[in-house]
Amino acid sequence: MKAIVITGVAGLLGSRLANWILENEPTYQVLGIDNLSGGYKDHIDSRVLFHQLDLAKDNLDPIFSAHNVEFVFHFAAYAAEGLSPFIRKYNYTNNVVATANVVNACIAHGVGRLVFTSSMAVYGAGNPPFDEHDIPNPIDPYGIAKYACEMDIQVAGQQHGLDWCIIRPHNVYGINQNIWDRYRNVLGIWIYQKLNNQPITIFGDGSQKRAFSCIDDCLLPLWNAAVAKEASKEIINIGSSKEYQIIEAAKLLQDIVGGAEIKFLEKRHEVHAAFATHQKSIDLLGYQDNTNLNAGLVSMWHWAQSQPKRQQFVWPAYELENGLYQFWK
Ligand SMILES: NC(=O)c1ccc[n+]([C@@H]2O[C@H](COP(=O)([O-])OP(=O)(O)OC[C@H]3O[C@@H](n4cnc5c(N)ncnc54)[C@H](O)[C@@H]3O)[C@@H](O)[C@H]2O)c1
Numbered sequence: 001m002k003a004i005v006i007t008g009v010a011g012l013l014g015s016r017l018a019n020w021i022l023e024n025e026p027t028y029q030v031l032g033i034d035n036l037s038g039g040y041k042d043h044i045d046s047r048v049l050f051h052q053l054d055l056a057k058d059n060l061d062p063i064f065s066a067h068n069v070e071f072v073f074h075f076a077a078y079a080a081e082g083l084s085p086f087i088r089k090y091n092y093t094n095n096v097v098a099t100a101n102v103v104n105a106c107i108a109h110g111v112g113r114l115v116f117t118s119s120m121a122v123y124g125a126g127n128p129p130f131d132e133h134d135i136p137n138p139i140d141p142y143g144i145a146k147y148a149c150e151m152d153i154q155v156a157g158q159q160h161g162l163d164w165c166i167i168r169p170h171n172v173y174g175i176n177q178n179i180w181d182r183y184r185n186v187l188g189i190w191i192y193q194k195l196n197n198q199p200i201t202i203f204g205d206g207s208q209k210r211a212f213s214c215i216d217d218c219l220l221p222l223w224n225a226a227v228a229k230e231a232s233k234e235i236i237n238i239g240s241s242k243e244y245q246i247i248e249a250a251k252l253l254q255d256i257v258g259g260a261e262i263k264f265l266e267k268r269h270e271v272h273a274a275f276a277t278h279q280k281s282i283d284l285l286g287y288q289d290n291t292n293l294n295a296g297l298v299s300m301w302h303w304a305q306s307q308p309k310r311q312q313f314v315w316p317a318y319e320l321e322n323g324l325y326q327f328w329k
Contacts, residue, residue: 003067008076010039055098064109084142095145120170174215204267206247211275213239214296221285
């Protein structure tokens with residue numbers, strides 16, 4: 001039986017793509033890897049053959065030797081972009097070193113294609129909408145890590161014949177997202193705050209612009225990133241192209257959840273306007289912007305209310321406190 005490896009299988013993209021493959025491509029065995037640092041075991045379907053491993057430290061050979069792995073979806077990462085300057089070492093270990101381990105395994109075991117989720121963070125403060133032809137210029141360690149992984153994967157393609165597709169998603173949200181991490185996933189943070197009777201918080205004045213992408217719309221395109229001939233060795237933005245000011249998105253959520261106080265916090269070091277083109281994902285991966293933000297948030301809010309009451313994750317100590325924002329101290 002042919003197998004598929006999904007790293008980060010307890011997270012949003014990983015758990016949801018695993019479900020999608022089990023439903024739509026049942027001839028494949030789905031193997032999942034995660035260290036549960038940022039995802040939850042409850043989110044992994046029981047039909048997934050799950051291995052709790054740390055990609056930055058553990059040997060992947062036993063898994064790849066025991067199965068006929070055709071595709072690898074490498075989603076595992078710690079995607080806390082704004083926090084990454086204060087956890088540099090952790091960021092590079094979890095994102096770059098972990099990816100090197102996955103790339104080694106793909107080459108050594110003749111994997112058919114590696115699909116890697118990079119990020120819109122590689123573009124930095126460019127001129128939106130960001131296009132795949134733009135030269136990356138990341139402004140934080142998270143974006144730098146993703147760009148390094150992209151370059152490494154491309155070199156592995158040139159030198160070792162590894163086939164790959166690099167996806168640059170942006171602001172993906174939906175059912176199974178981690179809403180218990182105060183450092184990432186703005187919509188998830190707001191939903192957690194509302195559920196816990198706290199005001200929803202905005203960094204700066206809320207005029208930043210982002211486009212939000214519902215996970216439901218990303219699943220078929222992610223699959224196609226592995227199987228479509230035309231997606232071989234391509235870098236492709238994925239996600240909605242409709243941008244919102246952060247304050248607009250907050251007001252939309254206010255309406256959905258039946259009201260919430262908005263609290264403005266200190267401004268962060270971040271790109272002011274970040275959204276991307278998506279024509280290439282339409283042409284090569286069949287992406288369709290089917291779910292508008294209102295509909296996607298309604299279903300996420302509904303799901304979130306049925307979730308266990310988990311403690312919000314707080315870093316016990318940062319690697320660096322110089323320049324750390326008051327709200328994270
Ligand atoms: N969700 C988004 O908005 C978005 C946007 C751009 C890029 N991405 C990228 O897409 C990928 C998936 O994102 P997501 O939203 O599903 O994230 P997520 O945090 O929900 O899932 C990531 C999973 O990786 C696991 N993980 C982290 N480090 C690991 C390690 N060293 N070993 C094993 N497992 C590890 C975590 O436990 C978690 O379950 C990530 O690479 C992320 O950088 C996501």
